[in-house]
Amino acid sequence: MFLHGSYSILFVNGKFCKDPKLATANDFFFSGLRIPGNTSNPVGSFVTPANVEQIAGLNTLGISLARIDFAPNGLNPPHTHPRGTEFLIVLEGTLYVGFVTSNGDNNRLFTKVLNKGDVFVFPVGLIHFQLNVGHVNALAVAGLSSQNPGVITIANAVFGSNPSINPDVLAKAFQVDDKEVEYLQKQFWYNNN
DSSP: OEEETTEEEOEETTEEOOOGGGOOGGGGOOOGGGSOOOOOSTTSEEEEEESTTTOGGGTTTOOEEEEEEEOTTOEEEEEEOTTOOEEEEEEESOEEEEEEOOGGGTTOEEEEEEOTTOEEEEOTTOEEEEEEOSSSOEEEEEEESSSSOOOEEHHHHHHSOSSOOOHHHHHHHHTOOHHHHHHHHHSOOOOOO
């Protein structure tokens, strides 16, 4: 809690807690999920989040949503949510989805092909992905167990960090030549979020 003049200001999860008496319907509203995302990009997908950044009223409620649009063959690249479990509902199309367990579980891959109406759960913190395997656009909605689940796209973080990770580190980690790492680091790593 921070004191500001004669008022007490409370921040929870890094967000200002509005006095409930001053809340309006707009604090609990977001119209952005009805707008299709632009999938004309290198990965062929677009994620429209609906978290505490878009809906202030979600602060402290522990939930958020996202709309994910996919072009044919579009990919929501391998990523993780460090602060939230995700469940995905396919509204249109066919998606190949999966997640990888931790090192202690031998990095097991769990995958499934989902059709309209199917649901899949991605446990908190595990690397996961979705790929449109259909010949038409696909649409999914994700629910997350955090008002601010965060997202770390693996390729972007490893090969597109700023400043760059020393190529010797990545070459040894991925057991490839330094030149391959340097090539990957020079690529434009698109952020579909």
